[in-house]
Amino acid sequence: MLASTTITIDKLRLAPGRLSVVAMVAAVLFAVLACSPPEPVRIGFLAGLSGRVADLGIGGRNGAILAVEMRNRQGGINGRPIELIAEDDEQDAELARQAAGRLLASKVEVVIGPMTSTMALAILPQFNAAGVPLLSPTVTTNALSGLDDEFFRVVAPTAAHVFKSAEYHFRENGLRRVVLVCDLSNQAYSESWAGDFRTAFEGMGGQVVGEIAFDSGQSLAALATTVLAAKPDGVIIIANSVDTALLVQHLRMRAADLRIGTSEWAATERLIELGGRAVEGLVVAQYLDRDSSAAAYLAFRHAYRERFGHEPGFPGLTAFDATNVALDALAARRSGQTLKQALLAQATFAGAQSPIQFDAGGDTQRDSFLSVIRNGEFKSLH
Known part of the structure; x- marks a missing residue:
């Protein structure tokens, strides 16, 4: 709902009958404007959604979709719905830069992705220039560690x-x-x-x-x-x-x-x-503890399987975490504060398996796990 709408009629000289018509038109216009849906909060998703890396990108996109749908059912962000705009980088640096440009032109507040380190290095300069955070679920290259930039990640560097x-x-x-x-x-x-x-x-x-x-x-x-x-x-x-x-x-x-x-x-x-x-x-x-009994993880896994019909794996989990981090920071952001400042000010966010805590460079620590494939399943090695 709009807080207020002011319509001024200056020095109109209308017959008494005409004045009531103007008042009616003004009342209708006010009602239409007051009931217009609020502008959505737009966030982007960028990853390889085709080719040999598609399992990574599709799993990540689904994790982001689930986080957005769950948040919208809770009322969005301060009453505004969240709109997710997904782009395919095709694991190609030039196509990734073009896709990043389209997302930035759409006025997204943040982009979840990319899912591979080479694509992150290719597009980060665009996000630094625009002042829009890039929040990756899976990028781990050491080349992006400890930098004062717009890059954040929810997994640890290699x-x-x-x-x-x-x-x-x-x-x-x-x-x-x-x-x-x-x-x-x-x-x-x-x-x-x-x-x-x-x-x-x-x-x-x-x-x-x-x-x-x-x-x-x-x-x-x-x-x-x-x-x-x-x-x-x-x-x-x-x-x-x-x-x-x-x-x-x-x-x-x-x-x-x-x-x-x-x-x-x-x-x-x-x-x-x-x-x-x-x-x-x-x-x-x-990057995933497949034996986790954390209530938040079990709830996420159940919701993901119900929504998409397959296991989330690590792409679904880390993208779900990254999207929730972004949404939490957007909801907590104060007037005049950039999203980067809001992410660093809150620093610690809830993850489905473990807390996510950013340092000054937007890096975090996240445990990794070892497994072996036995009888067609990942079995944890402890």
Whole structure:
């Protein structure tokens, strides 16, 4: 409802009968204006919604949709409905910049996304220039750590958690000679993750005997042959779920007992769907505690499955968290305060599995978890 509407009739000289008509028109106009729906609060979502990273983007978009729908059922933000505008970056830097431009032209208050580190680096300058926060559910590159910019994230940078994978593979999985396989389509992430793994693994006495980069979609049969040429006792794949599943199949055909691990990027249900029997025994890092009994998480998971008919996985969870963080900050923002200032002023927000606390650079700490695929399911390794 509009607070007030003032209509002034200045120096009108009308016959008595005409004056009543003007009064009636004014009353109708006032009623129409007073009952006009309030302007929505617009927020954006940007991720790869097609191609090999679509599971990440679609899961994230669904998590954002769920958060917005739940908040709108509660009355929106100060009585204003929330409108979510989604764009596909297609995991292409130039297309991502174009999509970001469209979102900014739509006057969004914040954008949830992107879901990959390379896309974040490509579009962040636009958001810094516009003064609009970019709140990512899954970007972890160290290149965006500790900066005074418009970038926020609800997962920790790779330097904070990759050591856990390195330690497990060295101490529990018995690996000593590993090859790292890095997807160049998300180079900012894969190089960051690989660098942190190498530092931790070699610090314990292991050897990285090869670091092989590949372009998503290239011949994975040839890639598997190249990987095995170094005669490693283990392979760590840092890639999307599709390429990971297919590469594991090629590796297993050549070396059935090879021990293989992945980074968190591949840890969606699509990995199991595409990998089939080949991914059994695969050690998979996770941003999601699949055994969590937290009431907020169980409620979220139930609502997500009811709404979309599949598991949320880590993309759905982290995007749900990121969207709620943005909505909470928008609701709490004071007059004259930018959204960035509101995010930093509140600092700590509720997440479905754990609190989200920003430092001055918009970074947070979030635990990671290790799992193994057994009987077609992710099973936690404790």
